[in-house]
Amino acid sequence: MSVSSLLSALLVLASTATASHFYGGSMTFSSRKGINGSYVVDIRFKQSFHGCDTYDYWGCGSGNCGSKSYYVSGRVDSSSYGGSWCQTEAVMKRTVPNNSPFQLHQISCCWIYNTVTTGGNWQLLTQIDLGVRSDTSEPNRSPVATTLPIVRVPQNCPRNYNLLSCDQDHDQVRCRYGDLSANECGMCTQHAGFTLNQDTCTLSYGNSSVGGVYAFELVMEDYPTQNINLNYTAMAGVVRTPFVAGSSNPPLSKIPLQFALEVEAPAPSCTEGEYLPRFIHPTPHHGEHLQARVNQELEIRVKATATYSSIIDVVFSGPLNSTKEITTTGEYVINWTPTSDNFGQHLPICFIAEGLYGSRNYQSEMRCVIVVVEAEGPRAQVTCSRDTMSVSIERATISGIHGDHLRLNYNASCLVSSNSTHVFTTFSLTGCGTQVEETEEHLIFKNTIMTFDNPNHIITRKNEIGIEVMCKYQKKSSITTRFDAHRQAVNFTERGFGSFSYQFEFYQTGSFNNMRSPNTYPLEYNVGQPIYMEIEPVNLVQNTEIFLESCVASPSDNPTYPISYPIITNGCGVDETVHIYTSHESSVKFSMEAFKFIGQYDQVFISCSIIICQANNPNTRCAQGCTNGTVIASSSHVHKREAGIQTGSHFISQGPLRLKRSASLTEAISPSLNLNLVFVAGCVVAVVAMVCGIIFYKSRGSKINYQLLKTNEI
Known part of the structure; x- marks a missing residue:
């Protein structure tokens, strides 16, 4: 020129x-x-x-x-x-x-x-x-x-x-x-x-x-x-x-x-994680190659922390039509859906976290990843209703299925059916290990269909596929129907006791007179705020008492979910804030202070194991009380349950709960904290309208590579 x-x-x-x-x-x-x-x-x-x-x-x-x-x-x-x-x-x-x-x-x-x-x-x-x-x-x-x-x-x-x-x-x-x-x-x-x-x-x-x-x-x-x-x-x-x-x-x-x-x-300090934001899990590493598939949404999750500054944004440079949302746990999710024109392309995405301290704005390091666009994955139809998700996948578009050994995420009891042409399942939005995530605009439910070796095992060495399914609902204040998060009473049937029902409820105060309405779920709490809970029979069963054997907090109401925080074990309070109000009665009342799990989960359930016993019988597990993991010798026979004296352990849960969002929470989290706990954010009370059902396909070869996290990302 x-x-x-x-x-x-x-x-x-x-x-x-x-x-x-x-x-x-x-x-x-x-x-x-x-x-x-x-x-x-x-x-x-x-x-x-x-x-x-x-x-x-x-x-x-x-x-x-x-x-x-x-x-x-x-x-x-x-x-x-x-x-x-x-x-x-x-x-x-x-x-x-x-x-x-x-x-x-x-x-x-x-x-x-x-x-x-x-x-x-x-x-x-x-x-x-x-x-x-x-x-x-x-x-x-x-x-x-x-x-x-x-x-x-x-x-x-x-x-x-x-x-x-x-x-x-x-x-x-x-x-x-x-x-x-x-x-x-x-x-x-x-x-x-x-x-x-x-x-x-x-x-x-x-x-x-x-x-x-x-x-x-x-x-x-x-x-x-x-x-x-x-x-x-x-x-x-x-x-x-x-x-x-x-x-x-x-x-x-x-x-x-x-x-x-x-x-x-x-800056007052150049140490990352003090004033300058520091990236933490699940943020991808710099230079990492991420797989994307044509016509399937890719998620890149970015999270940062700082002791003194508050994380206010993650800015990014990515392909056209990429979007960004923030979840209630402070994760920024960059989304992008490749088209057929992108097949075979390598596309870059860079991002920086920004933290605010007073009037000063500080930036983290800049990280960049490469998105590799591969061919379209399994052809599927996902139908999202008010409280269920139905999935049907063409079997011919999935490779590596081991027979009919398919189940949902972390749940051996939630099996997936199949025939010669399709893989299909319908499950509750609040069961089978379904994870709930909330952003400012959406309520998102996710689960994963995976292969396994044995329905009684929670691990596999032949895991060839993982198909993540998702229902995304848009929050609409004009819709009057609420998401029904509150758990109903649980029914049991036991020889010697017959049929009976117990309900798990939350209360406003320690007087246990003002029950939280089911219409207010999921419940919101501030960190340190007391949570008052009671497990009681729907109809009083004469001559019985209840024993609170164990309780955990978990992102799922599935008792086998792999991530949980113990609250009560063997009838003993494990969390230092737990207080058990009643003993040897027809109901059990207890409380604890709300806390924060750190991580990517957006909900928490309080899940407990209870035993119903014959009242005033010294030979029951209820009479034994807290054992700190040991069994008193003279009472060791109580574990050999006699008909009519005590029931087996029964699982009951309630939730989800969510932590009230506050800018001060970010400042209160020290970067030295162990990041393997995950809590209290939950699905939203807001009303929802269905947007779409989406699948993510994660193919895995016979060789699985493991990568250790850096110590500053654990």
């Missing part, structure tokens, strides 16, 4: 782009052969400004750039902290007549107001070479790259930014500063206080005496790891060689990667 052409483009765009203020941009591409020798180039480019407009003013810098055959754009994410920015992504298809190299170029004014370099023009340039590679027999694909529009670091806190540098062709990826003479940048400044490792694409901040916004205009290039030929239909082939320092051998392609970095006032 001539200098006059560049100036013309600059003048045309200045009136619109100037008001937006540029925060950076990037572009990636892949291609496929079209008809009559043509090629279709799939291009994704991101740009960030103050506003959410996409400027599609890409000009042809050199070669034959063909014509645009498809274009769609939209907002990815935005933030009001660190300057108000909005990132958009556009997906563009260009049809070119042959596979000869060409360049796309864009230029305008101005970078975000910059106290370090006083602002200036910006330029983006992408070099696309569609020559057929001799090693893959396909055209070259660019590196996979994206970044947040602006990253921020306190002046006194050294930090490394590991820029995503992944290549689908397994080429060597390098990063360098843009060259003004090649139209790769607008200001082309290499800032003091920063170092760029070109081999690893790592930008390191050491220290700077000057605070403010720095513009980084980088170029990402890929080189083959061995000598290869590039063959063309309209020109002679060329040889491409690996990168050698000091040589001038050209890359296979080059793409822009530009963003802003702000050096802020010093």
Whole structure:
């Protein structure tokens, strides 16, 4: 492009782009052969400004750039902290007549107001070479790259930014500063206080005496790891060689990667997890490859903690049509559903957690993952009703089923049926280990269909599949029907006792006179608030008493659920706040203080095991009381139950409960706490309307790889 052409483009765009203020941009591409020798180039480019407009003013810098055959754009994410920015992504298809190299170029004014370099023009340039590679027999694909529009670091806190540098062709990826003479940048400044490792694409901040916004205009290039030929239909082939320092051998392609970095006032501490947010489980690791399937929603769960600052947001850069929600447990869920056009693509997603302390906003490290889009998974129909989920899956679309050994998540009693054509099941939204999650807009119920070896075992070494099914309901205040969370009375039948019913209820106070209404479930509690509970017969059974054998708190009302917190064991209070009010009576009253499990579950049930005994009989388990795990010798025969003296253990549960949301909770959680407990958030009292039923397919090979968590993520 001539200098006059560049100036013309600059003048045309200045009136619109100037008001937006540029925060950076990037572009990636892949291609496929079209008809009559043509090629279709799939291009994704991101740009960030103050506003959410996409400027599609890409000009042809050199070669034959063909014509645009498809274009769609939209907002990815935005933030009001660190300057108000909005990132958009556009997906563009260009049809070119042959596979000869060409360049796309864009230029305008101005970078975000910059106290370090006083602002200036910006330029983006992408070099696309569609020559057929001799090693893959396909055209070259660019590196996979994206970044947040602006990253921020306190002046006194050294930090490394590991820029995503992944290549689908397994080429060597390098990063360098843009060259003004090649139209790769607008200001082309290499800032003091920063170092760029070109081999690893790592930008390191050491220290700077000057605070403010720095513009980084980088170029990402890929080189083959061995000598290869590039063959063309309209020109002679060329040889491409690996990168050698000091040589001038050209890359296979080059793409822009530009963003802003702000050096802020010093922080009280540079330790992650104090003022600067620290990522915790289940946040994926940097560089991790995540599997996605065509037409099936992908979830990426991100969670961060900080002792002194409050986590207020997770900002991200991802593919067009990705969305973000926050759950009641403080997890941010990034969702994206690939289409058939995305099959085979590798797409990047980067994210940063933001924490607020007073008027200061602090950022975590930036993490990036690669989403690998695979073929569509099992064909299924999920039907969501008011209180059940029904699933029917075409058996021909599932591989690796071991006979008919299928069941629902962690529940040996909830088996899944199958015939020669389909796998099918219907289960309650509140049973069979179904997990409940609440976001600001949705109520989500999830379960997993999995294979197993033996219906009496909770482990398997032949687990080939896991099909996660989900019903997502949208909260609608205009709907009058409530989700029926309250558990009804439990009916028992025992020889010598006949049939009887017991109910598990919660009360407002320790007087046990004001029962919590079933219409108010799930119940809400503050941390430390007393929870008053009573298990009593629906109709009084003469000459009987109840013994509270054990109680646990768990995200499920399934007694075999693998995650639980003991409250009462062997009739003895295990939790230090437990108080048992009654003994040797027809009902049992007890209380404890509400607490917080840490993790990804959105509900808690209080589940208890009770024994009904003949009243005033010293030979029963009820009479023995708390044993602390031991049995008194003279009374050891009480475990050999006699008909008419005592019943077996019966399971009864109530819930779910949820913890009231409060900004202070985040500040109260120390990063040194053990993160293997999970609580008190529950499904919402709000009314719901059905949105959809969705499946997630997680295929597993015979070899299962395990990865240890870093100690700071346990």
